[in-house]
Amino acid sequence: MRVELRLLASMRRCLPENDRARGKMIFDLSDGTTCRDLLVKADIWGRSTLVVLVNGRYAAPERELLNGDVITVFPPVAGG
Numbered sequence: 001m002r003v004e005l006r007l008l009a010s011m012r013r014c015l016p017e018n019d020r021a022r023g024k025m026i027f028d029l030s031d032g033t034t035c036r037d038l039l040v041k042a043d044i045w046g047r048s049t050l051v052v053l054v055n056g057r058y059a060a061p062e063r064e065l066l067n068g069d070v071i072t073v074f075p076p077v078a079g080g
Helices: 010-012 036-039
Strands: 001-007 026-027 051-054 070-074
Touching: 001 010, 010 051, 036 051, 036 070
Parallel strands: 001 070
Antiparallel strands: 001 026, 051 070
Protein backbone atom coordinates (compact mmCIF):
# COMPACT_ATOMS: atom_id res chain seq x y z
CA MET A 1 0.00 0.00 0.00
CA ARG A 2 1.07 3.59 -0.52
CA VAL A 3 0.66 6.38 2.05
CA GLU A 4 1.75 10.00 2.29
CA LEU A 5 3.54 11.33 5.37
CA ARG A 6 3.36 15.11 5.90
CA LEU A 7 5.53 16.75 8.54
CA LEU A 8 4.60 20.23 9.72
CA ALA A 9 6.29 23.00 11.70
CA SER A 10 9.58 21.99 13.35
CA MET A 11 9.04 18.35 12.30
CA ARG A 12 9.93 19.29 8.70
CA ARG A 13 13.59 19.27 9.63
CA CYS A 14 13.28 15.47 10.03
CA LEU A 15 12.60 15.07 6.30
CA PRO A 16 15.41 14.27 3.91
CA GLU A 17 16.71 17.52 2.42
CA ASN A 18 15.22 16.88 -1.04
CA ASP A 19 11.72 16.42 0.50
CA ARG A 20 11.72 19.45 2.84
CA ALA A 21 10.38 21.94 0.30
CA ARG A 22 7.34 19.72 -0.34
CA GLY A 23 6.98 18.83 3.34
CA LYS A 24 6.05 15.25 2.59
CA MET A 25 7.29 11.78 1.73
CA ILE A 26 5.58 8.83 0.06
CA PHE A 27 5.98 5.35 1.56
CA ASP A 28 5.17 1.93 0.16
CA LEU A 29 4.22 -0.23 3.14
CA SER A 30 2.98 -3.72 3.94
CA ASP A 31 -0.62 -4.35 4.92
CA GLY A 32 -1.05 -4.13 8.68
CA THR A 33 1.46 -1.31 9.12
CA THR A 34 0.53 0.98 12.01
CA CYS A 35 1.13 4.68 12.57
CA ARG A 36 3.91 3.77 14.99
CA ASP A 37 5.54 1.48 12.40
CA LEU A 38 5.53 4.33 9.87
CA LEU A 39 7.01 6.82 12.33
CA VAL A 40 9.74 4.33 13.25
CA LYS A 41 10.48 3.78 9.56
CA ALA A 42 10.64 7.56 9.03
CA ASP A 43 12.98 7.81 12.06
CA ILE A 44 10.78 10.25 13.97
CA TRP A 45 9.26 7.97 16.62
CA GLY A 46 10.42 8.95 20.11
CA ARG A 47 12.04 12.25 19.10
CA SER A 48 9.46 14.35 20.93
CA THR A 49 5.78 14.51 21.75
CA LEU A 50 3.84 14.34 18.48
CA VAL A 51 0.32 14.93 17.27
CA VAL A 52 -0.60 12.39 14.60
CA LEU A 53 -3.57 12.73 12.27
CA VAL A 54 -4.70 10.22 9.66
CA ASN A 55 -6.87 11.80 6.98
CA GLY A 56 -7.40 14.80 9.26
CA ARG A 57 -8.45 12.87 12.38
CA TYR A 58 -6.47 12.13 15.51
CA ALA A 59 -4.88 8.68 15.35
CA ALA A 60 -3.43 6.47 18.05
CA PRO A 61 -0.02 4.88 17.42
CA GLU A 62 -1.58 1.41 16.97
CA ARG A 63 -3.99 2.52 14.24
CA GLU A 64 -3.50 0.43 11.11
CA LEU A 65 -2.95 2.38 7.94
CA LEU A 66 -4.79 1.86 4.67
CA ASN A 67 -3.80 2.48 1.08
CA GLY A 68 -4.07 6.18 0.25
CA ASP A 69 -4.00 7.42 3.85
CA VAL A 70 -2.44 10.83 4.51
CA ILE A 71 -0.60 10.95 7.82
CA THR A 72 0.14 14.40 9.21
CA VAL A 73 2.57 14.87 12.11
CA PHE A 74 3.35 18.02 14.07
CA PRO A 75 4.43 19.03 17.56
CA PRO A 76 1.71 19.95 20.06
CA VAL A 77 0.79 23.62 20.14
CA ALA A 78 0.64 25.53 23.40
CA GLY A 79 -0.92 28.87 23.84
CA GLY A 80 -2.47 31.14 26.32
